[in-house]
Amino acid sequence: MLLRMRSITKQFPGVKALEDVNFDLFEGECHALVGENGAGKSTLMKILSGVYPCGSYEGEIFIDGEQKCFYSVKDAEKAGIAIIFQELSLVKELSVAENIFLGREPSRFGMINRDLMERKTQEILQDLHFSIDPRTPIGELSIGKQQIVEIAKALSKQARILLLDEPTSALTESETETLFEILKKLKKRNVGMIYISHKLEEVFSISDRITVLRDGKTVKTDLKENLTKNQVISLMVGREVESVFPKISHSFGDVALEVKNLNVYDTEAPNKRILKNISFHVCKGEILGIAGLMGAGRTELLRAIFGDWNGKVTGEIFIEGKKVTINSPLDAIRNKIAFVTEDRKRYGLVIEKSIFENTTLASLKKFAKGFVTDKIAEIKATQELMDSLKIKAPSPFATVENLSGGNQQKVVLGKWLLTNPKIMFLDEPTRGIDVGAKREFYFQIDSLAKQGRAIVLVSSELPEVLGLSDRILVLHEGRITGEFLRSEATPEKIMQAATGL
Amino acid sequence: MKEEKQRELQIKLQTSSLRAYTMLAILILIWLFFHWQTGGIFLTPRNLSNLMLQTSVTGILAIGMLMLIAAGQIDLSVGSVLGLAGGVAAIAITYWDYGVAGSIILAIFVCMLIGFVHGTLVAYFNIPAFIVTLGGLLAWRGAIKGLSQGETVPILNPTFKAIGQSNVPANVGWTLALVAIALILFLTYNHAKKLKKLSLETTNNSNNQKLLSVFRAIILSVAFLLFTYVMNLEGGIPFPVLIFLLSALAGTFITNSTVFGRHLYAIGGNREAARLSGIDTKGSIVKVYILLGMLTGVAAVIFAARQASASPDAGTLKELEAIAACVIGGASLVGGRGTIFGACLGALIMSSLDNGMSLLNIRDYVQEIIKGTILVLAVGIDMAGRKTRG
Helix, strand or coil, rough: EEEEEEEEEEEEEEEEEEEEEEEEECCCCCEEEEECCCCHHHHHHCCCCCCCCCCCCCCEEEECCCCECCHHHHHHHHHCCCEEECCCCCCCCCCCCHHCCCCCEEEEEEEECCCHHHHHHHHHHCCCCCCCCCCHHHHHCHHHHHHHHHHHHHCCCCCEEEEEEECCCCHHHHHHHHHHHHHHHHHHHEEEEEEECCCCCHHHCCCCCCEEEEECCEEEEHHHHHHHHHHHHHHHHCCCCCCCCCCCCCCCEEEEEEEEEEEECCCCCCCEEEEEEEEEEEEEECEEEECCCCCCCCHHHHHHHHHCCCCEEEEEEEECEEECCCCHHHHHCCEEEEEEECCCHHHHHCCCHHHHHHHCCHHHHEEEEEEEEEEHHHHHHHHHHHHHHCCCCCCCCCCCCCCCCCHHHHHHHHHHHHHCCCCEEEEECCCCHHHHHHHHHHHHHHHHHHHHCCEEEECHHHHHHHHHHCCEEEECEEEEECCCCCCCCCCHHHHHCCCCC | CCCHHHHHHHHHHHHHHHHHHHHHHHHHHHHHHHHHHHCCCCCHHHHHHHHHHHHHHHHHHHHHHHHHHHHCCCCCHEEEEEHHHHHHHHHHHCCCCCCHHHHHHHHHHHHHHHHHHHHHHCCCCCCCHHHHHHHHHHHHHHHHHHCCCCCCCCCEEEEEHHHHHCCCCCHHHHHHHHHHHHHHHHHHHHHHHHHHCCHHHCHHHHHHHHHHHHHHHHHHHHHHHHHHHHHHHHCCCCCCHHHHHHHHHHHHHHHEEHHHHHHHHHHHHHHHHHHHHCCHHHHHHHHHHHHHHHHHHHHHHHHHHCCECCCCCCCCCCHHHHHHHHHHCCCCCCCCCCCCCHHHHHHHHHHHHHHHHHHHHHHCHHHHHHHHHHHHHHHHHHHHHHHHCC
């Protein structure tokens, strides 16, 4: 037994991220770890790799039967654990060899022994049957090749346990195959691998065993042969939809927003399509949920419609039947679209300013006489918002920084309500707010729809999408792979569409 | 809830006003110290008039710089642009016979054009402001050296010189002071009336606030009367000082009460959020560079008129003085924070140090070391205070 993690429990303020989780790994084995967004996969891996130091969690970690305590990433590295991150941690300007030996360059009298470094790199790469010139700058390699360099780097540090977190998310099919070839070689060399992926296809092709995490608990660990994809999916989502949602009975009006054949291209690779031929509509008074796994293109879809995408966008947008061109957020606001963005601190709030300065940010001109602001009018409107949205703060002058997450989110919502929108995009609107505040928010979203606004809700939390939406679209790798009415949607069906089965 | 409201008002009072009062106290301490050290020379009408005159050019630059810094931008080239514009004005009036109005308009126009170029490069071509204006610092200095062929250009026109050297007649000064006081009283009254409309004024604390605003109005009025009286003892308010005060008034109005001003702080505070809220972030950045250019042009004309000439190295290091004034006045170089009042006070503190140390015959190099130390110290103390406040 190479690795054993026993009854790991990790507590964050207000949430139990992991509860009594067990996980083990044999030499030469590939053990897949699957689960919904937020099931606790990355928390578990952060514990294993020393990001969360020993003592910040309960439970024990054994390597080769010996109990270990990692206080830092360095400690874990010394014990032979290496992570290959989703976002590569290579220095683009440096060469392959320089990257592999970064921070531990072979040197004599402070001078780097370049020949030795390049020779050793060559050896490592040859072992993997992979040929690149060690002097090539990393930036010139494809993402797939960079990933392999990253693995080579880990191996050069004598890593025996490799954590692969969504390693194929940026790879093409042939690159994925090359990667799998290499992983198979590593198995023969007795390296143990933990493979995290949303793509069940891959999980079933590369792994030997599969562990399913749900809500921070291990629900199943078994050999691949004993499981089917559908079983894994129902294990992942097997949770009852909680009754924190309002009883929905929306009456729809006309179509508020219609999108036809929307294609969105990557900002850096102009030929790569992030979203492919997306067409959908949403009616007045309807809540349209958009489900999908991370990286499926949900946020990109909203940003592209909102006129905030730097890359190329093609397709047509109709608002109340009229074709519109939206080139900037200002155009979108003029067309009565609001966008409650994810990550409120980064995209939503001017955090060190007062509530009223934030609530009127998108509609300041409405409160101004000519170009002169009318603070009294702003404060009045803000006070009304604070009453109707139940924003708990001493006064409109309170600094947003000092509010709780839920109240901050209400400030963002209030900002958009003051623009009097007909179409509202909500991107992960309840992330990082506590359960009570979430429930309040759900009722607010419901009442926005009842007022006749068209709502597009993006959420990684499946129960949220299921509980709130009248209709659900599922995105997988930039395509719509499923559309379900509220009555026919089940977690299993959505998960199937989201994993591309 | 009521208690919370009171606490909030107290906190607000502390954070926004405390800094201003602290700075005023520091300024007064500096003045008293120099007055004592110079054996009673510092606080004489003659020296105070001189001090105000010295403050005016840096102060006008600091007003523009503050708006730029609030939007999270920076301009290192204002000193060179000031030199260029002064030179252009001098050449235009002395060699090209443009007349007073023509040469002033030309100088200001040149500065606004440069602001437009800087702003466009920063906002639309995504070149960092630091780099664009560092380039400007070199290039515009080179431009004036070339234009003047390295020579100092004399200004002979008496009307032009009067801009920098004349004073406002005493009775006009008094009239202006009375107008200012009337304005202060009107605004205070108006503010109180508006507060009453909101439900905020029911707490005890708002009574305190009302008292405080009355108190502030009285202090300000007395300050204006005293200022006019002292300046009139020395022949009246110097014309450049009047322009400085008017610029400060305009700057305060722009930052406090216009849509544009609010947008500047939002852009500086969180550019992403501002953009996603439909604010034209790029356009606003270009506008604020043009605005700074306009003020630089005004400062350049005053500077040249005071010297009655334009030398090719006029305005050297002025950009750093303007930035230092903003920072001492509490502006954050990250953006989103700072007031015109603070920047003006910062400029006054800087020139008080200059003036006082010169009176004490402190050697140039020592003066520079002291000013540098004080700049770093002021920001250091500010950061320490911020941390404890959490």
